[in-house]
Amino acid sequence: MMRSKILIQWLMAIAWLYLLGVGTETHAQDNPAVQRLRETRDCVGCNLSNTNLANAYLHQANLTNANLSNVNLGNADLSGAYLSNANLRNANLRGANLSGTNLRNADLRGTDLRDTKLNDATEIDSKWRIVWEIANQPVSNRDLRKADLEGANLSSLNLSQINLENANLSGANLSGTNLQNANLSNTNLSQADLFIADLANANLTNANLTRANLSQANLNQTNLSQANLSQANLNSANLRDANLSNTNLNSTNFRAADLTGINLNGANLNSANLFNVSLRDIDLSSTNLRGANLRGVNFSGVNLSGIKLSGTNLNGVNLSGADLSGADLNGINLQQAILTKANLKGANLANANLINADLKGADLSDADLSGANLSNADLKGATLSGIKLSTNTNLCGTIMPDGSQGGC
Numbered sequence: 375m376m377r378s379k380i381l382i383q384w385l386m387a388i389a390w391l392y393l394l395g396v397g398t399e400t401h402a403q404d405n406p407a408v409q410r411l412r413e414t415r416d417c418v419g420c421n422l423s424n425t426n427l428a429n430a431y432l433h434q435a436n437l438t439n440a441n442l443s444n445v446n447l448g449n450a451d452l453s454g455a456y457l458s459n460a461n462l463r464n465a466n467l468r469g470a471n472l473s474g475t476n477l478r479n480a481d482l483r484g485t486d487l488r489d490t491k492l493n494d495a496t497e498i499d500s501k502w503r504i505v506w507e508i509a510n511q512p513v514s515n516r517d518l519r520k521a522d523l524e525g526a527n528l529s530s531l532n533l534s535q536i537n538l539e540n541a542n543l544s545g546a547n548l549s550g551t552n553l554q555n556a557n558l559s560n561t562n563l564s565q566a567d568l569f570i571a572d573l574a575n576a577n578l579t580n581a582n583l584t585r586a587n588l589s590q591a592n593l594n595q596t597n598l599s600q601a602n603l604s605q606a607n608l609n610s611a612n613l614r615d616a617n618l619s620n621t622n623l624n625s626t627n628f629r630a631a632d633l634t635g636i637n638l639n640g641a642n643l644n645s646a647n648l649f650n651v652s653l654r655d656i657d658l659s660s661t662n663l664r665g666a667n668l669r670g671v672n673f674s675g676v677n678l679s680g681i682k683l684s685g686t687n688l689n690g691v692n693l694s695g696a697d698l699s700g701a702d703l704n705g706i707n708l709q710q711a712i713l714t715k716a717n718l719k720g721a722n723l724a725n726a727n728l729i730n731a732d733l734k735g736a737d738l739s740d741a742d743l744s745g746a747n748l749s750n751a752d753l754k755g756a757t758l759s760g761i762k763l764s765t766n767t768n769l770c771g772t773i774m775p776d777g778s779q780g781g782c
Contacts, residue, residue, distance in 0.1 A: 411435065428466075458497075464527075472496050483525030484547055508533070529567075544582075599637075659697075684722075748772045748780075 407420035415435040423443045427450055434454040441461045449469040456476045464484035474495040480502075487506045492498065498506070505526045508518075514535055521541045530550040537557045544562045549569040556576045564584045574594040581601045589609045596616045604624040608631050615635040623638075627647045633656065642662045650670040657677040664682055673693040684704040692712045699719040707727045715735040723738075725745040735755045744764035750771040758775060769780035 411437075423461075463525075472498075477502070483545065484527050486527050486529075524562075549587075679717075743767055 405422070405425060407417055407422050408425060410420065411417040411422070411432075415432070417435070417437055417440055419439045420437065421441045422437075422445055423441050424445065425442075426446045428446045428448045430447065430450040432450055432452050432455050434456075435452070436456045437460055438456050439459045440457070442457075442465050443461050443463045444465060445462070446466045447470050448466050450467075451471045452475050453471045453473040454475065457480050458476050458478045460477075460480045462480055462482050462485050465482075466486050467490050468486045469489045471491045473491055473493045475492075475497070477496065477498040479499065482502045482505070487502070487509045489510065490506065492503070492506055501522050504518075504521060505523060505528070507513075508516075508523075508526075508528060509531060513531075513533060517537045518541055519537055519539045521538065523538075523546055524542045525545045526543070527547045528551055529547045532552045533556060534552050534554040535556060536553070538561050539557050540560045541558075542562045543566055544564045546563070546566045548563075548571050549567045550571060551568075552572045553576050554572055554574045556573070558573075558581050559577050559579045560581065561578070562582045563578075563586050564582050566583070566586045568586055568588045568591050570590045570592075571588070572592045573596050574592050576593075576596050578596060578598045578601050581598070583598075583606050584602055584604045586603070586606045588611050589607050591608070591611045593608075593611055593613045593616050595614070598621055599617050599619045600621060601618075602622045603618075603626050604622050605626065606623075607627045609627055610630045611628075612632050613628075613636050614632055617637045618641050619637050620640040621638075621642070623641050623643045623646050625645045625647075626643070628651055629647050629649050631651060633651055633653060636656055638661050639657050640660050643666050644662050645665040645667075646663070647667045648671050649667050652672040653676050654672050655675040658681055659677050659679045660681065661678075662682045663686060664684060666686060668686060668688055668691060671688075671691055673691055673696050675695045676693070677697045678693075678701055679697045679699045681698070681701045683706055684702050685706065687707045688711055689707050690710045690712075691708075693708075693716050694712050694714045695716060696713070697717045698721050699717045701718070701721045703721055703723050703726055705725045706723070708731050709727050709729045711728070711731045713731055713733045713736050716733070716737070718736055718738045718741050720740045721738075722742045723746050724742045726743070726747070728746055728748045728751045731748070731751045733751055733753050733756050736753070737757045738753075738761055739757050740760040740762075742762045744762055745766050747768040749768050752773045753775055754773050754777055756775050770782035772780040774780060
């Protein structure tokens with residue numbers, strides 16, 4: 375009889391561990407807080423972060439002020455539970471039962487609320503109820519202007535054509551989300567995660583995307599004019615035919631991005647990373663590229679008239695046929711650059727490094743070459759009318775327009 379009683383108690387303990395989702399795959403059973411929760415269902419202020427409580431039966435459990443950050447509560451029964459002031463940041467509540475649960479003042483930033491069950495008795499801040507509605511109900515064409523969705527987890531949702539004008543989505547998780555044709559003008563998306571998000575044809579004019587992650591995002595034909603993308607990550611993003619005119623792109627990462635047909639007129643690309651990017655036939659007039667990483671960039675046929683590139687390193691860059699008329703190229707490094715048939719009319723090339731540069735057929739009329747180093751540069755067929763030279767302009771070994779070679 376005694377043995378049967380012990381066996382029953384042991385089986386009940388195993389069942390509790392299973393219901394709490396703390397089987398042998400985790401170390402949760404070694405956590406005193408889990409032990410306390412298992413025995414009493416009362417764990418006020420407990421630290422349960424990073425614990426696996428999937429499928430746990432926590433009906434009416436008291437977890438007020440508990441730390442449940444990064445906890446897996448998928449499909450857990452939390453009906454009638456007390457979670458007021460609990461920290462649920464980045465927790466997985468997908469499929470959980472939150473009927474009648476008290477979630478007042480709970481921190482639900484980054485929390486997955488997809489497929490969770492709420493009812494009228496669920497006490498939850500209005501902000502997070504809206505997030506739950508977005509995650510679980512059709513929202514196409516929904517008007518959410520000025521909504522506070524800071525830190526919301528809206529990943530992998532279909533939010534096409536949604537109106538989020540002037541909304542706060544700073545720090546939100548929108549990775550893999552469909553935002554095609556969405557209105558995100560004047561929206562705060564600073565530090566938002568938009569990895570592989572689809573923003574094709576979306577309106578992001580004047581949006582704040584500072585430090586946002588847009589890696590591999592689809593921004594085809596997206597309007598980002600006057601937006602702030604300072605320090606944003608656009609690595610391998612699709613920006614074909616996107617409008618980034620007058621956009622702040624200070625220190626933005628464009629590495630391996632597709633910029634075919636992009637509009638960067640008037641954009642600030644100061645210190646931006648454009649390594650190995652093709653800017654072929656793009657209008658970059660009046661664009662600020664000072665301090666940008668332009669190694670391996672293809673500038674052939676690009677409109678760079680009036681551009682500010684002073685002090686920039688363009689060693690070996692292809693600028694054939696580019697329009698650099700009136701550009702500020704003071705002190706620029708164009709060593710071994712390809713500038714065949716480039717338009718450099720009126721450009722400021724004072725103190726520029728043009729050693730071994732290919733300038734065949736280039737138009738340098740009225741350009742300032744004072745102090746420039748043109749040693750071994752090829753100027754065959756180039757136009758040099760009205761150019762400004764100084765006593766320290768270096769023409770040693772330079773091939774002149776008529777084919778003659780400059781002396782040293």
